Amino acid sequence: MALFKELKKTAPYIHGGSPHAEDEPILRVSGISLRYDSGRALDNISFELRDRERLALVGPNGAGKSTLLKIIAGVLEPGAGKVSIRGYEPGGHICIAYVPQRSQIDWSFPATVADTVMMGRIGRIGLFRFPRARDWEVVHQALELVGLQDLARRQIGQLSGGQQQRMFIARALAQEAELVLMDEPLTGLDATSQQDIFTVLDSLRDRGVTLITAMHDLEIAAERFDRVMLLNRRMIGIGRPEEVFTPERLIEAYGGRVRMLPGAAPSLTIDDTCCEECHIHD
């Protein structure tokens, strides 16, 4: 029984979240650095995020986008610096949802769409307990909100890429997350599926959710997000897209892989392994 007590102690499930100081920004990142043995690193990242803001995290592969998201989620420990979610450390919260890259997930896992969304509720259900009727109700509401209610009983591998991504958004909703971190949700999706995801993300904002999305497409970042951050191990710029996506800064972020297009002045083409031709017109 001692083991069970230990389990209870180390799992501080927080029902309804920690007491928040209302004037605190939802997210404050101060001086985050992290160095890996392999040489990849993040260097002195600092920024704040206000409620309902949408931030696009843009940078080449290996720039540290996923690492930064995982540090904010409290999954990775930074070597230096501090993350605070409304004044508290990420470890004290379950209101942060991290949506993994689709390639990180075993899609043949024996779980239905509803099972997977229910996983988001686990922090609120508590150890040794089973989901109650109220939890299933939340799951179904979340599925309805992302338009997957008819696919609730499907095995997760039977969904299309866009549907899989929306399922994870539903999981974040079921978790009642206030801050959602998405790791390249648009990669490999066609334009229609991307549009569906933005429709869902818009309704998330209406519900008070703040969003950080790592992505490759500069054009979509500029069109759809309040602010953008240009990242390549260090923060090259953060602010409104037209302030950040300047030729100088893009070259600084992407190195020699940026080619200026002749003609329309600040148009750029960026060669990146994930995104052969990203065009930006601002």
Place this chain on the structure above:
Amino acid sequence: MIETLLAPLQYAFMVRGMVAAVLVGVVCAVLGTYVVLRGMAFFGDALAHAILPGVAVGYLVGGGAREPLFWWAAGTAVVSSLGIGAMARSARIKEDTAIGIIFAGMFALGIALISTVQSYTVDLTHFLFGDVLGVRTTDLLLSGGLGVLIILVVIALYKEFMVLSFDPVLARTLRLPTRLLDNLLIVLIALAIVVSLQTVGVALMVAMLVTPATSAYLLTRRLPVMMALAALFASFSGVLGLYLSYYFNIASGAAIVLTATAIFALIWAGTALRRRIAGASAG
């Protein structure tokens, strides 16, 4: 037909053997679900082999009595499971390499210890390949108690183990005690191995963990159903295996594992055939 079914049951050792086989089947199959989903087959195999020195010491200390053997095996299983886990987490050595080193080293130590005893070959065979027909009532009570405990923990922490297996990052953002749960699952697998020691022995143990669970995995896309089906296949393999062992005079552990393998082969062929037919009608 009924005669054929009933004949072996007039022997108390056959009945005890079947109870043991069903018990082991259920416990191993349920935990085996996680072994399969998390790709821990090699770990399970290694762990089964690594408990041999504990079994040997228990045997030497207890002079053949079952209780010390059981507890020494259980102790060794828990210690080596956590040891392999800790070594695998250190970034210097790859996990499968760490497992390989500990597995072979411990197994050799076990054989060395057992070889110091006179009746070496007979006893070694029992430890390696099981001796389900030698199961006594006290063995059943010990294994049964431990088996029930294992199943209760798996049920109590069902959703936590599921999240941990499907999406460890989610488990951490939900502030689950992931390290503790990982270790607990490893200890449960170790204890399941001890429970099944007498039924299939260390060399065939991995089959009880992965074969029925994989058969079930081919048939369902839901975790609870996969667990139930795996338990069903494993128990059936246990019972049918013992009948085959009785009538054809085959080693019992091998007969059980071969039955489980045959069930897997049938299901695998069936699903492959169905996919081909579905593919043909769609194309």
